[in-house]
Amino acid sequence: QVQLVxxxxxxxxxxxxxRLSCAVSxxxxxxxxxxxxxxxxxxxxxxxxxxxxxxxxxxxxxxVKGRFTLSRDVAKSTVYLQMNNxxxxxxxxxxxxxxxxxxxxxxxxxxFWGQGTQVTVSS
Numbered sequence: 001q002v003q004l005v006x007x008x009x010x011x012x013x014x015x016x017x018x019r020l021s022c023a024v025s026x027x028x029x030x031x032x033x034x035x036x037x038x039x040x041x042x043x044x045x046x047x048x049x050x051x052x053x054x055x056x057x058x059x060x061x062x063x064v065k066g067r068f069t070l071s072r073d074v075a076k077s078t079v080y081l082q083m084n085n086x087x088x089x090x091x092x093x094x095x096x097x098x099x100x101x102x103x104x105x106x107x108x109x110x111x112f113w114g115q116g117t118q119v120t121v122s123s
Contacts, residue, residue: 002026009117022096033104038092047105
């Protein structure tokens with residue numbers, strides 16, 4: 001059984017930093033797409049960053065490019081999202097997911113999800 005356990009997140013002032021972690025069990029993280037998504041109230045879940053299956057190059061969405069960094073530790077089966085220079089518009093629930101489908105950025109194709117973590121950025 002594949003399980004994703006998230007840690008990190010919380011409340012931070014604008015300009016601050018947070019680091020999210022997503023520990024995966026039951027599957028090798030190199031065998032699946034690993035993605036970070038976020039969902040703000042009343043909005044759709046949007047892709048933030050991810051690794052495509054069997055590809056070590058991180059992909060970061062334009063709204064957070066230059067501020068968010070994606071990394072992973074394959075030995076620890078963990079994916080990290082470092083978020084710097086946070087803005088109030090980054091406030092959302094952040095979720096990590098694992099996908100065995102063809103598409104890495106479409107949340108509807110993801111098979112497994114972490115429990116989600118709230119990130120709140122105050123102005």
